[in-house]
Structure formats: C-alpha cells, structure tokens
Amino acid sequence: MKCTPLEPWIARKIGRANSPLTRADLEAYQLQKLRVTIDLARKKSPFYRQRLDGAPSDLSRLAGLTHLPFTTADDIRNEPLQLLCVSQDHIQRVVTLDSSGTTGSRKRLYFTQDDQELTIDFFCVGMSTLTNAGDRVLILLPGQTPGSVGDLLAIALGRLGATAIKHGPVSDPVAVLDLICRENVDVVVGVPAHLLALARQQVQSVRKLKSVLFATDYVCDAIRDTVQNTWQCMAFDHYGMTEMGLGGGVECDARRGYHLREADLLFEIVDLASGAALPDGAYGEVVFTTLTRHGMPLIRYRTGDIGRFIPGVCPCGTSLKTLERVAGRINGRVPVGNDTLTIADLDRALFAIGDVMNFSASLIRENQRDCLCLEVQLASENAATVSRSIAQSMAAMCSGVDLRISIVNSIPLTMAKRVIVDRRSR
Ligand SMILES: [Zn+2]
Structure with a gap:
C-alpha cells in the first residue's frame, strides 16, 4: 500500500523535504504558524482583537491553544467583515452559505488569491491519491x-x-x-x-x-x-467545508479515514459540553485553526461535526493523523418516538435496500404521536416489496413512532447536505 501523498507534500511545506516526516517537526512548525496567525488576527481583525483580549499572548507549546476562545458559526454570521485581516480590495472570492443558524443571517467567507492557491495546492496533492x-x-x-x-x-x-x-x-x-x-x-x-x-x-x-x-x-x-x-x-x-478553504483531508489507499492538511490546518477534538481537549480515540466536536490563511483566518473554529482521531498508525505508514470518517453533526440527531435518529441512520437503512435511489425524510406530529414521513424514489417497480423492507428496518431502529411511506417519481438532487426536516410544532 502506498503512503498518502500528503506526507511528502507536508514534509516539503514544513521545510523537511529530505528527511522522514516526524510529529515533532510537524508540531514545531504548527506552533510557529499558530503564533503568526494569532499575531496577525490580533493586529488586523477587529473581531479577534476583542475576542483574544486577555488570552495568553505568546504560546510556548501547542497545548496552549486550549486556553484560547473558540470561534463559532454565529461569529461568522454576525459580523464577517470584522474577521478580515486584509482590506476588501485584496479579497478575490466571497462565498455566501445558506443559513441554518438562529440569527437568520448567512455565513460569508472571504479568501485572498493566496488563500485560494493553498486550496488548489491541496486539491492537486489530494487528487494524486x-x-x-x-x-x-x-x-x-x-x-x-x-x-x-x-x-x-x-x-x-x-x-x-x-x-x-x-x-x-x-x-x-x-x-x-x-x-x-x-x-x-x-x-x-x-x-x-x-x-x-x-x-x-x-x-x-x-x-x-x-x-x-x-x-x-x-x-x-x-x-x-x-x-x-x-x-x-x-x-x-x-x-472539507468552505470554512476550511473547501479542502480539509482525504483518505489514503487504506480508506479508513482522512489524512488532513496538517501544515495548513490544526485540528482538535473537543468535548461537546465542556469544550475541553480530548485525547486521540475519543469522540467529540471537530475544531480547527487555520495556519496559513491571510484573508480571514479562523482560530479554534467549531465545525459542528462529530469525529475522533483513530489511535495508532495508519496501514499506509504515514506519521500524519487519521480522522475517522465523519458521520454526523451535533444538531443532526433528533428525538423521535422513544429513540433518536440521524439522517446517517436512515441512509444506512434505506440505501442498503437495492431499489432505493433517493429519499427525503420529515417528521410531523399527529394524534399525539411522532410520524416519520419518507418520500422514496425507486429504481424499480417493486414498491410493495421495498415498502415492506423499509417498514421492517425502521421498526428495528426506533419505536413509538408512526411511519408513512410515499413512493414518488423523482426527488430533485441538490447540493445541500441532506437532513431530517422537523415539522413538529413545539
Ligand atoms: Zn493512511
């Protein structure tokens, strides 16, 4: 099995092209870049000047990162221009993301030409896998x-x-x-x-x-x-996500999780409730800090994704970490009947049925009971058989919920992340 091409690429980026990549070298580089990023954010971004006020001014080790405050999606929604570290003349690309937050305003992310070049560079090495x-x-x-x-x-x-x-x-x-x-x-x-x-x-x-x-x-x-x-x-x-500069990591030939752009992004896993740093192996929220971005650096950005680092060495032999495949978001788990459900649970159950081409899921409240409404598009005419299979899978997965299955001719394919739409009034 060949080693992930991210390893020699990262070794080159941190100035260690001629020696094997070690965690010590990588972490020394990350610490130095982290200091530069914090310094830049403090000097140039009105948001971070205020947010980092009172935070330690000079980190002597990477673990010191945990003393810095988080940046949230709402911070980006509220006043995105306050996060900028360059004048708007130097911004080449602005990405506006649909709102899923509480404030109603949309997230805007700003990238300079150099920021975009970093993404292209990662796409190039990632695709070479x-x-x-x-x-x-x-x-x-x-x-x-x-x-x-x-x-x-x-x-x-x-x-x-x-x-x-x-x-x-x-x-x-x-x-x-x-x-x-x-x-x-x-x-x-x-x-x-x-x-x-x-x-x-x-x-x-x-x-x-x-x-x-x-x-x-x-x-x-x-x-x-x-x-x-x-x-x-x-x-x-x-x-990846737009906030990461689109790319975050990619699987190697072992295909058991992602190796990450560790020279550009510093990843942490933190406890969902306390925000405390978690050791490798433990599940928590994926948090990252940009190390090389100039337009709109992000410090300890909470992604809302749940994940963990897989302990031990990847079979491909790299010294890079492996982030297990992310399979859910913090707010993606909804209480249904006597259980909870995520879109990933439904994907596993429904897409395992060979005739299911696409589906959408929503929850309503009817006669004092939860009702899961599934619209299902099939690749065949086997509506009755598929409906029976779906009902069996759902009965095994959650109780205390009614099920309504509608077979439909087509469900539009969108770019939006699929979710369970909750239409229950509270
Ligand atoms: Zn690997």
Whole structure:
C-alpha cells in the first residue's frame, strides 16, 4: 500500500523535504504558524482583537491553544467583515452559505488569491491519491464560477496532467451516464447521493472507472459499496467545508479515514459540553485553526461535526493523523418516538435496500404521536416489496413512532447536505 501523498507534500511545506516526516517537526512548525496567525488576527481583525483580549499572548507549546476562545458559526454570521485581516480590495472570492443558524443571517467567507492557491495546492496533492497524469476526470460539482470548488479542482487536475471535464451537479442521471462513456471518463468526483443515483440508474455496467471521490456530504457504506461494485472502482472520501478553504483531508489507499492538511490546518477534538481537549480515540466536536490563511483566518473554529482521531498508525505508514470518517453533526440527531435518529441512520437503512435511489425524510406530529414521513424514489417497480423492507428496518431502529411511506417519481438532487426536516410544532 502506498503512503498518502500528503506526507511528502507536508514534509516539503514544513521545510523537511529530505528527511522522514516526524510529529515533532510537524508540531514545531504548527506552533510557529499558530503564533503568526494569532499575531496577525490580533493586529488586523477587529473581531479577534476583542475576542483574544486577555488570552495568553505568546504560546510556548501547542497545548496552549486550549486556553484560547473558540470561534463559532454565529461569529461568522454576525459580523464577517470584522474577521478580515486584509482590506476588501485584496479579497478575490466571497462565498455566501445558506443559513441554518438562529440569527437568520448567512455565513460569508472571504479568501485572498493566496488563500485560494493553498486550496488548489491541496486539491492537486489530494487528487494524486486517486488520479494519474492522463486520466479524464468528470467533476459533478459546481464549477462555472471562478474560484468555485469545481473550478479550483479543475485547475488542480490540470497541474497533475489530468483532463478535467466540468459538468456540475447531477440533474439528469441518464445524460451523465452517457457522458461518462462518450468522454471515456476514468475518475468521477461528486456528491454521494448523486453518485448513488447514477449507480442505481446504471442497468448494466458499460464502463469501468478507476476511482471515485465523494465530496461535500457524508457517505454511508451502502452508497460506497454500490458505487464500487457498479463501476468496479476504488471509492475515496474527502472531508472539507468552505470554512476550511473547501479542502480539509482525504483518505489514503487504506480508506479508513482522512489524512488532513496538517501544515495548513490544526485540528482538535473537543468535548461537546465542556469544550475541553480530548485525547486521540475519543469522540467529540471537530475544531480547527487555520495556519496559513491571510484573508480571514479562523482560530479554534467549531465545525459542528462529530469525529475522533483513530489511535495508532495508519496501514499506509504515514506519521500524519487519521480522522475517522465523519458521520454526523451535533444538531443532526433528533428525538423521535422513544429513540433518536440521524439522517446517517436512515441512509444506512434505506440505501442498503437495492431499489432505493433517493429519499427525503420529515417528521410531523399527529394524534399525539411522532410520524416519520419518507418520500422514496425507486429504481424499480417493486414498491410493495421495498415498502415492506423499509417498514421492517425502521421498526428495528426506533419505536413509538408512526411511519408513512410515499413512493414518488423523482426527488430533485441538490447540493445541500441532506437532513431530517422537523415539522413538529413545539
Ligand atoms: Zn493512511
């Protein structure tokens, strides 16, 4: 098994290109970059000048990070311009994210040209895990706007010597399957639900792929297995969010979790309630600090994702850490009947049923009982059999809840992260 290409890349970035990467060297680099970032934020960002007031001024070791306050999604929503460390003239790309918070305002993230270059550099090395020069790569992510994820990915693939085919998100699975054949595609990058829709639409396998990369949403084993079996390929998972500069980490050949951009981002896992740092192996909230960003650095940003570092060494042999596949968000677990449920639970149960192409889930309150409403799109005509299978799975998963299953002709594929929509009045 080859070592993750992130290791030599990070060794180069920290000035240790000619010696094996050690945690001690990496952490010394991270501490130095952390100090520079805190200094920059204190001097240039009105928000951080205030937020870091009274915090330790000079860290002597990385663990000192835990004495610094967190940055939250609401901080970015409330006054994003106050976080900037450069004038707006130096901002090349602004990303506005849909609101899911309490304030109603939307998150805005600002990136300089250099910040975007860091993302392209990571995409280039990350894609080299699963792509070679000469490969034809179909990008099923938004890519028309300069600086968008698909656009930066295409630039990165060009540097690798691969050919990028920018398509955009899947809306017509049949047309995309046709494109895969016509364009002799080797590698596909897309959203898990979109790739599953393609796989389930694919009646017979007509073209093998070399690899597939899942991006932007969590992926369950049922989707991964279906995609791998359909195209006889290796499927890899990527972890990232706009706040990280799109890219955060990517799986190696071992595919048991992500190796992270540890020269650009410093990751921590903290206790959900107390915010205290947790040791490797323990589950908590994923928190990161940017180490190399200039436009809008983020210090101890709480992602809302739940995760853990897998203890021990990855089979690929790297000294980089491995973040277990993230499978849920703190606010993604909703009480239902006598139990709780996440969209990941539903993905595991429903996508394991071979005919299910897509579904949406919502909760209503009826006759003093919770009712889970599932709209399900099928790849076959087996509505009665599938409905029975779904009812059996759901009965095993939660009690004290009614179930309403509607078989529908189509559910639009979106770029939004899938959630259980809670329509119960409280
Ligand atoms: Zn590895």
